[in-house]
Amino acid sequence: QIGYFAQNQAAMLDENLTVFETIDQIAVGDIRTQIKNLLGAFMFSGDDTTKKVKVLSGGERTRLAMIKLLLEPVNVLILDEPTNHLDMKTKDIIKDALKAFDGTLVLVSHDRDFLDGLAEKVFEFGHKRVKEHFEDIKGFLEMKKMENLRDIEKKN
Numbered sequence: 001q002i003g004y005f006a007q008n009q010a011a012m013l014d015e016n017l018t019v020f021e022t023i024d025q026i027a028v029g030d031i032r033t034q035i036k037n038l039l040g041a042f043m044f045s046g047d048d049t050t051k052k053v054k055v056l057s058g059g060e061r062t063r064l065a066m067i068k069l070l071l072e073p074v075n076v077l078i079l080d081e082p083t084n085h086l087d088m089k090t091k092d093i094i095k096d097a098l099k100a101f102d103g104t105l106v107l108v109s110h111d112r113d114f115l116d117g118l119a120e121k122v123f124e125f126g127h128k129r130v131k132e133h134f135e136d137i138k139g140f141l142e143m144k145k146m147e148n149l150r151d152i153e154k155k156n
Helices: 019-024 029-041 046-050 058-070 088-099 137-144 151-155
Strands: 002-005 076-080 104-108 122-126 129-133
Touching: 002 058, 019 029, 019 046, 019 058, 029 046, 058 088, 122 137, 129 137
Parallel strands: 002 076, 076 104
Antiparallel strands: 122 129
């Protein structure tokens, strides 16, 4: 079962629902008793849970969209630039949640810090080919003699 997180995933939330209602709609089984704890782990507490989605910031919407995705019964997650426009604290929360994910994670990202500790293998796309590298992001960048993932675009 595949779950997909698009770059515009946060924009696809129902703006008329509250934070709690957004998660309550998707939560099933025992997790229903833990919704407030789950929301709290993603920095939604107290009155935050009764806010309408339409008044949330971009980072808050992204956190909410990630909770929603993580509650789906999936064993493969594909995330397309999930950290665009997020602050460090939000990135750390999402990164911790993804580390706890029990399945396969496919990440498309240029965010080296976010990928560090998540990526065990790197696939490089360029020159109409895909090259597989059996190292983490640090090893990949060392092998390429680069500091930053954006440098790849300059070399290709």
